[in-house]
Amino acid sequence: MKLHKVTSQSIKEAALIIQNGGLVAFPTETVYGLGADALNPLAVARVFEVKERPNFDPLIVHISSLADIERLCLKIDKMARTLMKHFWPGPLTLVLPKSSLVPDIVTAGLPTVAVRMPSHPVASELIKAAGTPVAAPSANLFSRLSPTTAKHVKEQLGDKIDLILDGGRSPIGVESTVILLASGKAHLLRPGGLSLEDIENVIGAVKIQIPKSLSPLSPGQLPRHYSPRTPIRFLPPGKIEFEKGKKVGLLAFTPLKAKMPCEVVEILSPEGDIVEAAANLFPCLHRLDKAGLDIIYAESVPKIGLGRAIMDRLYKAVGDSRSE
Incomplete structure (x- = not known):
């Protein structure tokens, strides 16, 4: 094409x-x-x-x-x-x-x-x-x-x-x-x-609770969505020990403060700008998905402004039923 x-x-x-x-x-x-x-x-x-x-x-x-x-x-x-x-x-x-x-x-x-x-x-x-x-x-x-x-x-x-x-x-x-x-x-x-x-x-106030329905009322409501083919998880808090022999990629919100044993690191926003992070979310995930990795870890972002949308996409990519 x-x-x-x-x-x-x-x-x-x-x-x-x-x-x-x-x-x-x-x-x-x-x-x-x-x-x-x-x-x-x-x-x-x-x-x-x-x-x-x-x-x-x-x-x-x-x-x-x-x-x-x-x-x-x-x-x-x-x-x-x-x-x-x-x-x-x-x-x-x-x-x-x-x-x-x-x-x-x-x-x-x-x-x-x-x-x-x-x-x-x-x-x-x-x-x-x-x-x-x-x-x-x-x-x-x-x-x-x-x-x-x-x-x-x-x-x-x-x-x-x-x-x-x-x-x-x-x-x-x-x-x-x-x-x-x-x-x-x-x-x-x-x-x-x-x-x-x-x-x-x-x-004024918008209700976050979604009315109960047997079917989705709009696109993007199913629990798993926006997913790379490579398995993806959220980055756990505290000291991180990745599995040995695994090729690991990281989706980070801002530049890393400490070195991590990752094959590839994609940064959503060098300055911590949530709008820039949203614009970079899918391009970064596409690159990670093509990198021949065994697993991708994603760092959470603040749920303010477009951060709410970023976290919704990440929750669904991981298969986590939370959207709020």
């Missing part, structure tokens, strides 16, 4: 593919998405097939205009409109009651739909050119590391999809924050590229 540099022509070509029921990988400000016409059930079914994604895990629908939200959703309350006004376009997904226009395959049969308006210019232009809402989970194999470059997409999906738009590295580096709005209250379903603090500054 050839990577296509972003030009007006390549965006037109990508839009035509989506209109004809094909699949296009494209950059967003969070991670690369795998896009299909959200109103075409057969195209959406192919997304699940290519990603090897279970059909009970709903998709996020991406839009380029607020006019689309009126077509896709019912009961758009004042809180939803306030969040849209402050944070769209941007890395915020809202889960709202769906209209009959949205195919059940997109929502895994749920009465709600997850909707986002991306701020990345390529994503916005592509959705406009396609003339349809675009269902777009991350452009990777299900449960594997998220892609923040076109190369990451190619390595995982290869020739399974119709076109990859290469728009450079995704600047935020973690998926969108997902908020469920129900009965006048906001529930955090997935921490992401918009901090909880920023949201609460606008609408």
Whole structure:
């Protein structure tokens, strides 16, 4: 699969593919998405097939205009409109009651739909050119590391999809924050590229407890996700003794204060900047996963700002059911 540099022509070509029921990988400000016409059930079914994604895990629908939200959703309350006004376009997904226009395959049969308006210019232009809402989970194999470059997409999906738009590295580096709005209250379903603090500054307290459901209400809620193929664990506190004969990699938040017996060390942020750390999370994990290691140890980061999203991804990569 050839990577296509972003030009007006390549965006037109990508839009035509989506209109004809094909699949296009494209950059967003969070991670690369795998896009299909959200109103075409057969195209959406192919997304699940290519990603090897279970059909009970709903998709996020991406839009380029607020006019689309009126077509896709019912009961758009004042809180939803306030969040849209402050944070769209941007890395915020809202889960709202769906209209009959949205195919059940997109929502895994749920009465709600997850909707986002991306701020990345390529994503916005592509959705406009396609003339349809675009269902777009991350452009990777299900449960594997998220892609923040076109190369990451190619390595995982290869020739399974119709076109990859290469728009450079995704600047935020973690998926969108997902908020469920129900009965006048906001529930955090997935921490992401918009901090909880920023949201609460606008609408007040957000509930962290997720409403009980037999199925995920949004992507990223399953207990194991975002995982490298190499086994990964959290770095234990205190004196560390790694197993002899094992090739060990370390994902560190900041530069090490003491030397450790590691084959490879990846540092999320030399200055301890949590935003930089989020942007570097998946690129660092991709490099560690390709280093021929027996195990990766990950250091915890402070759960402030985007640190909450980083820790959510690490918990799920490890297979730890905690997200808070």
